[in-house]
Amino acid sequence: MSATTRKNAAAPSSLRLVLTLAVAGLISGVAIIGIYEATLPTITTNKAHELQAAVLKVLPGVSRMQALVFRDGELLANTEPAKDEPVVYGGYDDGGTFVGYAIPGAGPGFQDTIGLLYGYAPDRNLVVGMEILESRETPGLGDKIYKDAEWVAGFEALAVEPEIVAVKKGTSAADNEIDAITGATISAKAVVRIINETHVAWQDRLPPPGAEPELVEAEDAP
Amino acid sequence: MKRNEAYNEFVKGIWRDNPVFVQVLGMCPMLAVTNSAINAIAMGMATFFVLVGSSFLVSSLRQWIPKQVRISCFIIIIATFVTVADYTLLALVPAVHKELGAFIPLIVANCMILGRQEAFASRYPAKLAVMDAIGMAGGFMLALFSLGAIREILGDGALFGVRLFGADFEPWVIMILPPGGFLTLGVILLFFNWFRQKKDEFLDDVAEAQRGSD
Amino acid sequence: MDNLPWIFVSALLVNNFVLTYFLGLCPFLGVSNSLETSARLGMATTFVMLVTAVCAWVLNTYVLIHAPYLRLICFIVVIASTVQFIEMLIKKLSPALFRAMGIFLPLITTNCAILGLAIFATNRGYGFWEGIVYALGAGIGFTVAMVLLAGLREESELSDVPALIKGTAMNLIIAGILSMAFMGFAGLFSAS
Numbered sequence: 001m002s003a004t005t006r007k008n009a010a011a012p013s014s015l016r017l018v019l020t021l022a023v024a025g026l027i028s029g030v031a032i033i034g035i036y037e038a039t040l041p042t043i044t045t046n047k048a049h050e051l052q053a054a055v056l057k058v059l060p061g062v063s064r065m066q067a068l069v070f071r072d073g074e075l076l077a078n079t080e081p082a083k084d085e086p087v088v089y090g091g092y093d094d095g096g097t098f099v100g101y102a103i104p105g106a107g108p109g110f111q112d113t114i115g116l117l118y119g120y121a122p123d124r125n126l127v128v129g130m131e132i133l134e135s136r137e138t139p140g141l142g143d144k145i146y147k148d149a150e151w152v153a154g155f156e157a158l159a160v161e162p163e164i165v166a167v168k169k170g171t172s173a174a175d176n177e178i179d180a181i182t183g184a185t186i187s188a189k190a191v192v193r194i195i196n197e198t199h200v201a202w203q204d205r206l207p208p209p210g211a212e213p214e215l216v217e218a219e220d221a222p
Numbered sequence: 223m224k225r226n227e228a229y230n231e232f233v234k235g236i237w238r239d240n241p242v243f244v245q246v247l248g249m250c251p252m253l254a255v256t257n258s259a260i261n262a263i264a265m266g267m268a269t270f271f272v273l274v275g276s277s278f279l280v281s282s283l284r285q286w287i288p289k290q291v292r293i294s295c296f297i298i299i300i301a302t303f304v305t306v307a308d309y310t311l312l313a314l315v316p317a318v319h320k321e322l323g324a325f326i327p328l329i330v331a332n333c334m335i336l337g338r339q340e341a342f343a344s345r346y347p348a349k350l351a352v353m354d355a356i357g358m359a360g361g362f363m364l365a366l367f368s369l370g371a372i373r374e375i376l377g378d379g380a381l382f383g384v385r386l387f388g389a390d391f392e393p394w395v396i397m398i399l400p401p402g403g404f405l406t407l408g409v410i411l412l413f414f415n416w417f418r419q420k421k422d423e424f425l426d427d428v429a430e431a432q433r434g435s436d
Numbered sequence: 437m438d439n440l441p442w443i444f445v446s447a448l449l450v451n452n453f454v455l456t457y458f459l460g461l462c463p464f465l466g467v468s469n470s471l472e473t474s475a476r477l478g479m480a481t482t483f484v485m486l487v488t489a490v491c492a493w494v495l496n497t498y499v500l501i502h503a504p505y506l507r508l509i510c511f512i513v514v515i516a517s518t519v520q521f522i523e524m525l526i527k528k529l530s531p532a533l534f535r536a537m538g539i540f541l542p543l544i545t546t547n548c549a550i551l552g553l554a555i556f557a558t559n560r561g562y563g564f565w566e567g568i569v570y571a572l573g574a575g576i577g578f579t580v581a582m583v584l585l586a587g588l589r590e591e592s593e594l595s596d597v598p599a600l601i602k603g604t605a606m607n608l609i610i611a612g613i614l615s616m617a618f619m620g621f622a623g624l625f626s627a628s
Contacts, residue, residue: 012288020288024295028302028509035306036505039313046316108442110623112451113560138622139257139378140395186623246465246604253458297516301509308508324555327508331548333462399619400456404612411605419600 055089055102058119058129060156062091062099068213070205077216088202090213091119098212100128105198109190112136114145118155118195120202123209127164127195130155135187142187151188154178160199166192228353235357242365242407243414247334252366253403255325259382262370264318266363268311268326272303273335273359274352277343281351284344296339297330304329334362372406373397440569443562447573449621453549454581455614460549464582465607474586476533478579480522482572484544485553487518489571492554493564500558511554519544549578584614 055065068075070086081087089102100121106113112135119129132146144151158164159175166180166189180188207213241247256262276299280287287295308326311319319326329335338358343351371381377397379387396402453459460481468474491514500507527534544550553574557567588610597606 012290017288017291020286021291021294021298024298028298029506031302032305032505032509035309039309042313043309043316046313050316108439108446112446138395139398140393247462249458249461253461294516297512298509301512305505305508309505324552324559327555328459328548328552330508330512331551396616400458401612401615401619403458404608404615408605408608408612411608412601415600415603415605 051089054117054131054133055091055119058102058117058131059091059100059121060119060128061093063094064092064096064215065089065102066092066213066215068101073205075205075207075213077213086202086205088206090215092215096215098215101202101206103198103202104133105194107190107194107197109135109145110137110142110184110187114187114190114194116191116194118198120160120199122206122212125159125161127155127158127160130191130195132191137184137187142184144181144184145187145191148181148184151179151181160196163196163199164192228350231350231354232357232360235354235359235361236364239358240361240365241334241358242362242369243410246411247332247337249407252332253369253407254400255322256366256369256373256403257377257398258374259367259370261318261321262366263363264311264315265322265325265329266359266366268304268307268322269329269332269335269362269366270356270359271307272300272329273338273362274355275303276300276335277338277351277355278348280339280343281346281348287344292344293336293340296336296344300335300339301330334358368410369403369406372410373402377402440566443566444569444573445621445624447570448577448580449618450624452577452581452615452618453552453574454578455611455618457552459552460547460578463544463547464578464585464611465604468582468586468607469589471583471586471590474582475579478575478582480526481544481547481549481578482575484515484519484522484550485571485575485578486568487522488515488550488554489557489567490564491515491518492557493562493567496558507555507558511551515550515554519550549574581614585611588614 052065056062059065066077066089067079067081068077068088068090069079069081070076070088071079075088075090077090087104091099091102093099100119102117102119104115104117106115108114114132114137115134117131117133118127120126121128130152135143135145137143137145146152154172155178157175158178161176163176165174165177166185167177169179169182171177172179178192235241238244242249242252252265255265276296279299280296283295304327307329308319311322311326338355342354346354375381375386376394377399379385379391379393394402397406447453451457454461454464463477463481467477492511495507495510495514499510523534553571557570560570562570585607589607592606592610601609
């Protein structure tokens with residue numbers, strides 16, 4: 001009780017106020033840096049695993065991958081991408097032979113931005129797989145873009161030239177046509193459009209087939 | 223006596239002054255994550271950790287925190303706990319963290335947490351403050367869980383991902399969409415109002431009967 | 437630059453902060469009993485949001501790339517100081533406006549919509565102009581939702597509503613219906 005009365009009686013000096021805040025900030029800073037340092041390795045590994053799992057999923061037959069940064073007109077392996085620098089992932093089989101690219105793309109969907117990753121085999125000019133990384137599409141309808149196995153399987157061999165077209169369910173005939181999802185046409189078309197736009201953007205950046213970057217073994221490769 | 227007091231602080235948060243259903247506080251980021259029971263519980267637990275931790279610290283340090291900068295100190299303490307919770311969830315359960323996403327840092331902006339520090343923890347000893355925090359956070363968790371469970375059962379026909387109804391059940395998708403959050407909370411509050419009204423009527427009846435018997 | 441219209445409309449209508457993210461509910465339910473106060477608070481919030489977007493961009497570009505773990509604390513401190521400053525400014529320039537805002541002006545600081553804006557903009561990796569447009573869309577969207585609810589509430593004052601539903605329960609249900617109406621805006625940019 002005496003402490004409270006004393007506190008009320010005399011206003012503390014501004015030095016004391018500044019000091020209190022500084023001490024509070026210091027302690028909180030130490031605590032935050034502590035937890036950050038403690039969790040960072042787990043978080044980094046988790047993220048790397050997640051990315052690797054997605055890449056392996058969209059590129060069948062791939063067991064190893066590396067990030068390729070597009071800089072000054074060529075793809076560089078083993079480079080830290082700067083902010084806003086475009087990145088693709090190269091997929092390689094057990095022997096280190098190049099299989100295809102996993103290319104990230106994003107664009108407006110029905111509700112919010114859809115982020116996805118698709119596998120592209122440059123030698124055959126085909127999309128070989130697609131995985132939705134983030135979306136907030138309507139549950140039960142739009143979320144079929146990643147829950148509908150038939151739709152996802154439709155991306156396993158899809159020609160990207162001239163462009164992918166989503167057609168009414170059961171009517172796909174040509175190599176570049178895919179059955180849209182009943183009840184989620186807009187989301188399905190959004191996915192197709194994102195892939196088409198990303199493909200156009202990357203078309204001229206990728207080296208000609210056969211000249212893909214070699215797999216560079218990172219020091220801490222598993 | 224002492225035990226009674228602590229028990230009182232605990233119970234008031236769970237039921238009588240339930241932060242969500244009675245005080246209608248701290249809903250801001252919370253309705254967004256209650257579209258399934260598991261998300262609701264994860265959010266509830268994170269809030270529990272933050273509220274109990276910061277109540278304890280604020281109450282123990284209350285002698286040293288000058289009145290003029292108390293709010294800033296509370297916020298620094300709360301933000302530290304939230305950052306700790308954020309990184310811990312990200313490291314341990316990345317899947318849940320992805321679902322809750324940006325709403326974990328928003329725990330800081332939960333008016334209920336700052337409100338408890340200002341109204342209770344900064345005035346009472348640590349033991350009572352912790353009991354109060356546990357009660358409030360418990361009540362909050364309960365509210366989140368009931369919202370999440372109702373919305374998941376109606377909107378997805380499942381609880382914790384386990385199907386409850388046969389294949390014929392047509393889910394009310396609207397319930398897991400944002401409008402469902404508003405509607406569910408509105409209806410629950412309606413129920414609480416009704417309950418209070420009935421209780422008041424009942425107490426009036428009792429009083430009436432007592433007067434009559436005199 | 438071509439995605440600026442999408443960012444704006446998305447924040448304004450499709451992903452309205454109040455009606456789909458439930459951000460800023462405290463003032464949404466607390467102050468929305470009169471049209472004029474709602475409009476003013478909405479404008480104040482929009483302004484704070486714009487300032488926040490600039491602060492967030494500066495912090496993200498120059499400070500937080502070196503220390504990502506300080507994000508939350510930095511955002512809170514900077515936003516709180518900005519709001520404090522604006523509060524002093526309003527108090528000086530328009531005491532009437534200051535009185536009309538009442539208790540909710542300091543609460544803009546703890547308004548989740550403000551912090552949410554900074555965090556969402558960071559998570560989406562928005563640049564300077566994208567952040568500004570996002571803040572503008574979110575702020576106007578917040579104002580629109582506030583004004584709509586206030587209008588409905590003023591109307592409902594004149595009608596015979598059972599005492600049981602009056603208050604927060606009814607406001608939440610009205611908000612739910614508004615939110616349902618706003619769902620109609622989904623697909624605006626992808627339907628082409």
